[in-house]
Amino acid sequence: MDKEIIKKIKGIVGRQRVLESFEERLCYSYDGTVQRGIPALVVFPENTQEVAEIVKLANEKEFPIFPRGAGTGLSGGSVPQDRGIALVLTRMNKIKEISKEDLLAVVEPGVITEVFHQAVEKEGLFYPPDPASLKTSTLGGNVAENAGGPRAFKYGVTKDYVLGLEVVTPQGDIMRTGGRTVKNVTGYDLTRLIVGSEGTLGIITEITLRLLPKPQAKQTALAIYDKMENAAQTVTAIICEGIIPATLELMDQTTIHCVENYLNMGLPLDAEAVLLIEVDGSPGQVVEEMKLVKVACEKNGCRQVQVAAEATERDRLWKARRAVSSAIVQLKPTKISEDATVPRSKIPEMVRRLKAISTKYNLYLPVFGHAGDGNLHPNIIADKRDHEEMERVEKAVAELFQAALDLGGTLSGEHGIGLMKKTYLVWETGDVGINYMKAIKNAVDPKGILNPGKMF
Numbered sequence: 083m084d085k086e087i088i089k090k091i092k093g094i095v096g097r098q099r100v101l102e103s104f105e106e107r108l109c110y111s112y113d114g115t116v117q118r119g120i121p122a123l124v125v126f127p128e129n130t131q132e133v134a135e136i137v138k139l140a141n142e143k144e145f146p147i148f149p150r151g152a153g154t155g156l157s158g159g160s161v162p163q164d165r166g167i168a169l170v171l172t173r174m175n176k177i178k179e180i181s182k183e184d185l186l187a188v189v190e191p192g193v194i195t196e197v198f199h200q201a202v203e204k205e206g207l208f209y210p211p212d213p214a215s216l217k218t219s220t221l222g223g224n225v226a227e228n229a230g231g232p233r234a235f236k237y238g239v240t241k242d243y244v245l246g247l248e249v250v251t252p253q254g255d256i257m258r259t260g261g262r263t264v265k266n267v268t269g270y271d272l273t274r275l276i277v278g279s280e281g282t283l284g285i286i287t288e289i290t291l292r293l294l295p296k297p298q299a300k301q302t303a304l305a306i307y308d309k310m311e312n313a314a315q316t317v318t319a320i321i322c323e324g325i326i327p328a329t330l331e332l333m334d335q336t337t338i339h340c341v342e343n344y345l346n347m348g349l350p351l352d353a354e355a356v357l358l359i360e361v362d363g364s365p366g367q368v369v370e371e372m373k374l375v376k377v378a379c380e381k382n383g384c385r386q387v388q389v390a391a392e393a394t395e396r397d398r399l400w401k402a403r404r405a406v407s408s409a410i411v412q413l414k415p416t417k418i419s420e421d422a423t424v425p426r427s428k429i430p431e432m433v434r435r436l437k438a439i440s441t442k443y444n445l446y447l448p449v450f451g452h453a454g455d456g457n458l459h460p461n462i463i464a465d466k467r468d469h470e471e472m473e474r475v476e477k478a479v480a481e482l483f484q485a486a487l488d489l490g491g492t493l494s495g496e497h498g499i500g501l502m503k504k505t506y507l508v509w510e511t512g513d514v515g516i517n518y519m520k521a522i523k524n525a526v527d528p529k530g531i532l533n534p535g536k537m538f
C-alpha cells in the first residue's frame with residue numbers, strides 16, 4: 083500500500099493500531115471458510131470519528147475497506163481480496179447502556195455476543211440471538227450477517243432485536259437509523275437495510291438492541307431416535323401440540339459419532355438421530371410443555387427421552403451441540419458449512435435429499451442444525467488439497483442449493499452470501515432482484531469502497 087496512505091491512516095488512529103508486517107496481516111486473511119486474502123494493512127479504529135475519517139480517505143485515494151468483527155463468518159464476508167484494509171472493529175467494545183425501563187441496550191459493534199448475554203442477564207434481562215459462535219463473534223458481525231442461532235425458532239433472529247444503528251456510510255458520513263422505540267415507520271426502514279448487508283452498505287459503529295425479560299425457568303431434553311425420519315417428523319408434531327420450544331436442534335448419526343469421539347460423553351452411537359429440545363418460560367409452563375414434548379416424541383417413534391434434571395446436565399447437553407463444528411473436522415480438514423433452509427414441513431424431504439447427495443458424490447455430509455426453523459446445517463467435510471474431491475464438493479453444493487430452492491427454501495438462513503454463495507444468489511432472487519440490490523449498492527457506494535466483490 084502507498085506509504086503516503088499508510089502515514090495518513092497512522093495519523094488518524096495512531097501507529098500502535100496499524101499492523102503492517104506480513105505475518106500480522108496473514109492473521110486477518112481468513113474467516114470460518116476456505117476463503118483467503120491478505121489485506122495490505124490491518125487497522126483497529128476505536129471510535130466512530132476514526133472510522134469515518136478512514137472511509138473518507140478511502141474514497142479520496144480509492145482503496146477498498148473490508149470491515150471485520152471476530153472473523154467467524156461462514157460466507158467469506160470479512161475476507162480481504164488481497165488488497166485494501168481489514169478494518170477490525172473489536173476495539174470498539176463498550177456496552178454503553180442497559181435500560182430496564184426501556185428494555186434496550188446501546189452497544190459498540192465489537193462487544194462479544196456472550197459478554198453481552200452475561201451483562202444483560204445480570205440485570206434480569208434477556209437477549210435471545212445466540213449464534214453457536216457466541217463466545218467469539220461480535221454484535222457488529224451478528225448485525226451485519228443478521229445472525230440466528232438455536233433460539234431463533236421461538237425468538238427470531240438478530241434483525242428482530244435491532245431498534246437503531248449508527249452507521250458510517252460508504253462515503254464516510256455518519257448516519258443514524260431507527261431509534262429507541264419499538265415502533266418507528268419514519269421513512270424507509272434503513273435499519274433493516276443495513277442489518278444483513280454484510281459490510282457492503284455501511285460500517286456499523288453503534289447498535290441499539292431490544293431486550294426481553296429473562297425467562298424464569300427452562301428444561302432441556304435429549305430425544306433419541308432409531309430413524310432420522312421419525313426425528314424429522316417429531317419437529318412438526320411438537321408444533322402441532324401448540325408448543326414453540328426455545329430450541330429444537332437436530333444431529334444426525336455422523337454428527338453424533340464425531341461429537342462422541344471428540345467429547346466421550348456417552349452419546350448413543352447406534353441412534354440415527356437425536357433432537358435437543360429446550361422449553362422456557364414460567365416454572366409451571368415449562369413442566370407442562372416438557373410433558374407434551376415427551377408425548378409428541380414418544381408418539382413419533384422416539385426410543386428414549388432424557389430430561390436434564392440439573393443445570394450441569396443441561397450444560398453437558400449443550401456442550402455436545404456447541405462442539406459439533408470442532409468435532410466434525412476430525413473426519414477431514416476442510417469444512418464447507420452450508421445453511422440452506424427449508425420450510426419446516428419439508429425437513430424430512432430435505433434430509434432425504436441431502437443423504438442422496440452425500441451418496442451420489444461419495445462425500446461426508448453430516449447434517450445438524452436448527453430443525454425448529456428448517457435451518458439445517460449440511461456440512462461437507464473434505465480435503466481441499468484433493469482437487470478431484472473438491473470438484474465433487476462443488477457439484478454437491480450446487481445440488482444442495484437447488485434442493486432447498488425446489489422445496490420452497492433459501493440458499494442461506496443465517497450465514498449470508500459473501501464470497502461463498504455469490505454465484506448462486508441469482509438462482510433465488512432472479513435478475514430483477516439482483517439488479518435491484520446492485521442498484522442500491524451502486525447508489526450508496528459508487529466507488530465500490532466497502533467490501534467489494536462480496537455478495538454479487
Ligand SMILES: Cc1cc2nc3c(=O)[nH]c(=O)nc-3n(C[C@H](O)[C@H](O)[C@H](O)COP(=O)(O)OP(=O)(O)OC[C@H]3O[C@@H](n4cnc5c(N)ncnc54)[C@H](O)[C@@H]3O)c2cc1C
Nearest residue numbers: 151152153154155159214215220222223224226230281286
Ligand atoms: C463454530 C461456528 C458456529 C457458528 N454458528 C452460527 C449460528 O449458530 N448462527 C449464525 O447465524 N452464524 C453462525 N456462525 C457464523 C458467524 O459466527 C456469524 O455470521 C457471526 O455473526 C459473525 O460475527 P463476526 O464478529 O465473527 O463477524 P465477521 O466474520 O468478522 O464478519 C462477518 C461479516 O460482517 C461484516 N462486519 C463485521 N463487523 C461489521 C461492522 N461493524 N459493520 C459492518 N459490517 C461488519 C464483515 O464485513 C463480514 O461481511 C458460526 C460460525 C462458527 C465459526
